[in-house]
Amino acid sequence: MYNTLLSVYVLLIAIFVCVYCHSDENLYQAKDNLPVHGPNQVRYLLYDVNPGEGFNLRRDVYMRVANLVKFLNEDEPWVLVLPPWVRLYHWRSTSLRPQNKIPWREFFDINSLALHVPVMEFEDYLKKVDTPVIDEVYYLQRYKEGWSKWEEKMDIRECVDPARYHQDENGNWRGRFFDYEEVYAKKFECMSAQAYLLTFKPFLMKNTTGQSVFLDRAETMIHGQYSEWSPEWWTARRSMVFAKHLRDDADWYRETYLDSNDKKDKTKLEVWTKMKRAHGEAKGGPYVAIHLRRNDYLHAHPKEVPSYENAVKQTIKYLKKYKIKKVYVSTDASWDDYFKFKKMFGSDYEIFKFEKQNLTVYKDGHLSIIDQWICAHARVFIGSYVSTFSFRIQEEREILGFDQETTFNRFCGDDEPKDCEQPTKWDIKY
Ligand SMILES: Nc1nc2c(ncn2[C@@H]2O[C@H](COP(=O)(O)OP(=O)(O)O)[C@@H](O)[C@H]2O)c(=O)[nH]1
Ligand SMILES: [Mg+2]
Incomplete structure (x- = not known):
């Protein structure tokens, strides 16, 4: 009895010391991130990025998807499901901890992200839906015929690249899904798209009905008017603490x-x-x-x-x-x-x-x-x-x-002029 009490006491002290081991307070407190409309009506947006892309382009894709979810929430309650990190091309060190299925909270402050849009870890999504299923998957791709003039468009098309998804014997769609082998989708389509993130809003609201929708190759979606020179871009960026x-x-x-x-x-x-x-x-x-x-x-x-x-x-x-x-x-x-x-x-x-x-x-x-x-x-x-x-x-x-x-300085290459062109000064916008 005494031993148990002692170990509980030691544990409490350890927790206390750890919580206060750094002087500055926790800036962001957990809160219920779901929109107020009631959990049944909530829809989930999931996404992934071309496997070859690095960490910091992925952060930019997050901003696009986060702003899409923000615009969706003006009309319907949607939650952004954060794509777990898998081993990226550059992540080669062989530490004892595997570099896959890494939740976002290991890298970012989730409560800070949630001050911008409702977000949820993929693990929490899986708990929420009971069956590890995603209703609809859209694999964004280019137009096979290419393009002569740029215009916004999106169309369900045959897959251009060899399919990364296949149907199993039960008719369910299997794909990578962040290395979660148990996860499958009910519906799968390839979609050729040349479009701004805002244009995906009417598509999601009118052309999809599933409670969960997954956009693969989300880097295809472009910022458009909500790029670096807009307050919207900077708001999403500032939330990525x-x-x-x-x-x-x-x-x-x-x-x-x-x-x-x-x-x-x-x-x-x-x-x-x-x-x-x-x-x-x-x-x-x-x-x-x-x-x-x-x-x-x-x-x-x-x-x-x-x-x-x-x-x-x-x-x-x-x-x-x-x-x-x-x-x-x-x-x-x-x-x-x-x-x-x-x-x-x-x-x-x-x-x-x-x-x-x-x-x-x-x-x-x-x-x-x-x-x-x-x-x-x-x-x-x-x-x-x-x-x-x-x-x-x-x-x-x-x-x-x-x-x-x-801030906006860069190294010049050996054969470049000593005063080589420096990076664009992107002004923060509030
Ligand atoms: N720790 C560390 N990793 C780096 C550094 N530079 C590059 N990397 C690694 O290489 C990757 C670079 O890919 P990315 O994030 O796409 O940036 P980019 O390729 O330079 O545009 C990073 O995500 C890191 O894993 C660095 O200065 N420090
Ligand atoms: Mg890169």
Whole structure:
């Protein structure tokens, strides 16, 4: 009896310590995310993206689907079911934890997403529907005949690419469904589409009747008028707050190694619905952060990738300009390459990169987010040409209120002019 009491007591203390191990309060509280119309009328929108797409383009596709769900909710109650993360092309590290069926809460703050639109994890959807079934699946595809002039259209068509779905002996449709083998669909169609996200609203409301509808290859759907220059895009973007446990780990690293914290750096996070910063309000920690994209990117953009020597030179220019001695390196290069790169800076500067503190804790997705968060808080950031990984960092800095001069910078390739074209300055819109 005494032992049981003691262990309960120890457990309570452990929970208490863990909850309060980081000083800043939890910004987002759980609430019932379902719309008020009553659970029976609610419809579910599910989606997936081309398997070859990386993490940060997927984040952009989320914004498209989230805004579609927002527009749907103006007329009907729909819930966005978050597609579990499966092992992506870049996610190759073999940690002890498998990189599939990862729920969104591991990466993002679900309660923050829910302040924009009603969302639900796929696991919760499966619990809700009892049978692991999705009523209708639409596989978005191009028009087989191509197009001569761009116009908006969508039509149910024969599948252009080899079918990724097949019918089983019971007439049910089987597909990948995030590696959940038990899941199947009742109806499946290929749909050729050239359309803005808003155009999917009438389609879903009038041409589908199932309680759950799944749009595969959702990257086909384009932002249209709700792209980067619209407040709608930025609202969806601002709701994509990283999960607290990852922000905490990155903040701990900033404080421990980079003399950086939100108080000194003027980067304190508020609930996004209440946060509105002017450019230049954020100061950032005393380090230059660089995103140095390697691997597949070397082949995709050979002209715009700097050699390591050149990247060092370019970084030092910024270090001198801003009178800074520390560099934070975010990269997908190997550790071997990183150590060589680090050496090239000589002894005048200190170079840092987040290290896994415990092999079993972080997956590649976690590490990307930690890197992005640390880069987002630097005094100055230098990104890689057209990398969506860099773009998401730049947006984070817009949200935090940095001077745009410190954000929209990129490395120039060795054969590009020294003043090569810099990234577009996307103004945050409220
Ligand atoms: N941790 C970490 N991972 C990176 C970095 N750069 C690229 N990656 C990995 O490579 C992927 C890059 O793919 P993506 O997100 O599509 O960005 P993009 O290809 O640069 O536009 C990321 O999702 C990461 O898994 C980096 O600086 N740090
Ligand atoms: Mg990519």
